[in-house]
Amino acid sequence: MLTQLRQALRMLAVLTLITGFLYPLVITGVAQVLFPQQANGSLMVIDGQGMGSSLIGQPFDAPKYFWGRPSATAPFSYNAAASSGSNLGPTNETLIKTVQIRIDALKSADPDNPLPLPVDLVTASGSGLDPHISPASAAYQVRRVARARKMEEDVVRQLVSQHTEGRQLGILGEPRVHVLALNLALDTQAK
Amino acid sequence: MTINGLVQIGLYFVVLLALVKPLGWYMARVYEGQPCGLDRVVGPLERLIYRLCGVRQTEEMDWKTYGIAMLLFNALGLVALYALQRVQGFLPLNPAGLGAVTTDLAFNTAASFVTNTNWQAYGGETTLSYLTQMLGLTVQNFVSAATGMAVLVVLIRGLVRRSALTIGNFWADLVRSTLYILLPLALLLSLLLVSQGVVQTFASYQTVSMLQPAGYAKPVTDGNGQPVLDEQGQQKTEPATAVEQVLAVGPAASQIAIKQLGTNGGGFFNVNSAHPFENPTPWSNFLQMLAILLIPAALCYTFGMMVGDTRQGWALLAAMTILLFSFIPLGLWAEQSGTPAFTALGIDQASGAGQSGGNMEGKETRFGIANSVLWAAATTAASNGSVNSMHDSYTPLGGLMPLFLMQFGEVVFGGVGSGLYGMIVFAIIAVFVAGLMVGRTPEYLGKKIEPYEMKMAALLILIMPMVVLSFTAVASVTGVGTSSILNPGPHGFSEMLYAYSSMGNNNGSAFGGLNVNTPFYNLTGGIAMLISRFWLAIPTLALAGALARKKLVPAGPGTLPTRRPLFVVLLLGVVVLVGALTFVPALALGPIIEHILMVSR
Structure with missing residues (x-):
């Protein structure tokens, strides 16, 4: 022993x-x-300044930017030092109320948007740091962003499609739009 | 269910099953001590380890000696990991300046990693230093997996050896599993993951600027960092603006590779493989899912080779695959259908060209429904427990799928080693049931199954439900249990049932809304994990010892062939019946009633 x-x-x-x-x-x-590049957090450096990570989303709520997935991190959205999902269940009233608030915010920023509201734009991501939205969610916001920036909708739509990734190898994953990169491109275009 | 979703799932299984034979063959060579291709590189290191530890690797042990060595090694691991968490504040490689982990959480985490459960009551980036993650968690990820593989190999030797008193050497099995199988695979997988964007650095957390500064309500704290409460007893807040984002990084890839390969599942970050730094792309997701089931699946072939009839291994693998396959459609359908309440709000949940649709609460855009559900099934079929979506936010039946898969006792692939030894025990029960039907002494692979073996097998299948159901019952009738619930109604009961099903089966995934970082859950959960791991491993070793002593009975006309489809069906029947009889009443109180409430509102 x-x-x-x-x-x-x-x-x-x-x-x-x-x-x-x-x-x-x-x-x-x-x-x-x-x-x-990858091992250190895939930082996007513009003019020597770290403008974010290409893998981690950032919060947006100004009409001139595309908004990302809602985030459940605390104390502020997209807190990349404390990842978290909401963990709210599908029958929980809190979830329904939270989603209603998000719908209201989207509707009031663009009152008579005729497009159907995609589910990923009003539900919190698992990590709270999701950098992507679905192409449908981007399409839903094109009109609002174009109006806020006084740009042609087609120009915005073209930028969206430039920042849309397809499935990897044509099969894996889901098509998605990179919100932060798209918003950076919009700002660059405006300069 | 989208066409592309089905294609992704199909591709996954094709690649997985294609890897079973080569890896299974390789592992059999490793355990039989034959040349396997890595001997020149790894052999000298292996011999050096034996010399440093004063071990003679050819010295054979009986099952009791083997068991004592295993328990001593794991007990020391438990103590070391506990101590490391308690003193991490004074040790280097702690750039975030994290202090000592509380006693109950440190016990829970130590039990969790030593038992290959990897339940996360801790918060990763907010609780554990880089050093603790490496010297504590990563080490146990390797050796707890290797321990499971060692016990499996012993059970196989018990079936193969005749009139033998010994069953191998624990140290040799432990070292060979680690050096020849886990380490090379982990090296390869880590680098593939880094290439996709998984972080691997010792630098401190990165700070970047935010394109749009975000206003938020900042919790007010006093000079000691304690929260300040207002008149109503609520947390007091003040308006603040965040202009910078702090990105938690660290040596993650090396740990994630082994967390998947060793069916461990404990995340580097709080949200596990939903975190973009832990699982950045669909390709990294595919590799990690593959790693979850790879070794448990390939071990079936290893088993077949070692008992001298690979069809015996394929039969067990067929039973596992069929069982896993039959649950995936339920999960896919439930999650793709979405939530009725959302439809009532006018939200579009249909899948189409622009979105994957479905219940996206707690899921990542890059994974969508198909990859989230497939992962949930694989991680709970194997006792892995890592997640790439939040199971607590699943629809009731979508959440039933992972819950029920765990409650089969983690024999549908299961943990590395432990899953297959569980399945072999079920096979022994299946031949016993068949023997009863025709009134003949049952035998498995030429070994007579007698009362002692049946007692051990019965013990093995009874301990787990007893642990899971008793602790769930205690939690649901005590304030300390129910006060941790996040979601009201039957979903809250599901949270507790899921917690103990997960810990009681050494899985480690969670309905994360339940606040499990409390003394009650940390202590009861830690005990549940230790019981389920070691009270199963010891009877398995005893069973192996008893089988090894037996002579071989030549197969006769009355022998049940255990490699035919008929036996696969019988085995499936036994596994499903035991699981269903034990857990369906509890499931009815949780997910099933919640589903009825959801669709009838």
């Missing part, structure tokens, strides 16, 4: 060294050399 305890102790120490120390260290080293 005592021999076994000694063996167990040493085994834990050795395996900790290999799997807990050397393994992450090696991966970090190789990752920093091969994929420095």
Whole structure:
């Protein structure tokens, strides 16, 4: 028993060294050399300034910007230091009320929008950091953004399609629009 | 169900099943000590480890010695991980300056990772330092998986060996599982994940500017960081504006790779694989889903090779795959149908060219419905427990799918090693039931199944439901249990049932609305995880020891062939009956009644 305890102790120490120390260290080293951009958070740097990460969404509620998925992080939306979903269940009255508030905000920013309201634009994402919306949600907002910026709807629509990603390899995932990149492009266009 | 969704699911299973044979073959070579291709590279390291630890790897152990070695190793792991969390504030690699984890949470997390459950009562980026994630969690991700594989290999040896008193060497099984199987796969997967955007750095959290500053209500705290309350006892807030975004990063990829491969599932970040830094693209999502079921599926082939008849392994894999397949359509249909209340609000939930539609609360746009549901099924069929969408926000029947898949006792693929040894126990019960029907002594793979073996097998299938249902019952009638509920009504009961089904089956996924970081849930959950892991592993070792001592009975005309479709059906019947009889009453009180309420309002 005592021999076994000694063996167990040493085994834990050795395996900790290999799997807990050397393994992450090696991966970090190789990752920093091969994929420095991705390994450090896929930052979007414009004029030497970090304008966000291409993987992490940001909150928008001004009419001139496309709005992303609602976010349930605290204390503010898209808090990338504390990811969180709402965890509200489908029969929970709180969820229904929250969604109603989001619908009202969208409707009051663009009162007689004839398009159907896509579900992903009024439901919180799982991470609270989702950088994407569905193409339908982008299409829904084109009119509002064009009016707020006094731009042609077709010009905005074209920018949207430039920032729409298809399925990976044509099969995997869902088509999606990158909200932050699209909004940055809108601002650049306006300059 | 969209066509593309079905294509994605089909592709997933084709790739998974195509990898079963090569990896299963490789693992059989590793466990039988034959050349496997990596010997030149890994062999010297392996021998160095044995020398450093004073282990003679050829020394055979009986099942009791083997069990003691396993328990000692895991107990030390538990103590080390607990201690590490308590002192992390004084240790390096803690850029966010996180302090000591509370005692009950540290116990729960230690139990969670040592038992291969990886239940997340902790918050990742807000609770654990980089050092704790590496030296604590990553290490246990490897060795708890390797422990499960070791116990499986022992059970296989028990079936293969004749009139033998010993069943192998724990240290050799542990080290070989880690070095030859888990580590190479994890190295490969980590780098593939980084290429997709999973972070891997020791730098501190990144700060970037926000394009549109966001106004919010900031909680007011006093000088000691304690929240200040207003007259009504509510948290007092003040208006504030966020102009910068702090991005939590860290050495994530290395941990995520092994969390998936080892059916661990504990996330680097709070929201696990829904986090864009943990699972950035559909391709990274596909790889991670593949990693969830890869080793449990391939071990079936390993089993077949080691018992000298690969069709025995395919039969078990067929039973697992059929069971998993039969639940996915339910989840897909329920989630794609969406929520009636949303339709009443005029929201468009139909899938079309512009959106995947369905119930998108708690789901990520890049994954949509198909990838979220497929993940939920795979992660609960295997005892993985990582999530890429929030299960608590699923529709009632969509949430029933992962819940019920766990309640089968994690034998539908299950944990690495532990899933298959659970399934082999069910196979023994199935031949026993068949033996009863025709009045003949049952046998499995040439080993007579006698009262002692049946006692161990019965123990194995009874402990889990007892743990899950007792703790759920206690939680639902006590204030400390029910005060943690987020969603009212039957959904709240589902949250508690899900929590104990998850911990009691070493799964680790959650209905995340339940506030489980309380002393009550941390302690009862920690106990449930330890019981379910070790009270199952020990009878399995005893069973292996008993089987190894037996002589081989040549197959006769009355022997039930355990590699034919008939046996697969019988096995499925036993697994489903045991699961259904035990848990359907509880499911009726949670998701089923909630579904009826939802559609009738």
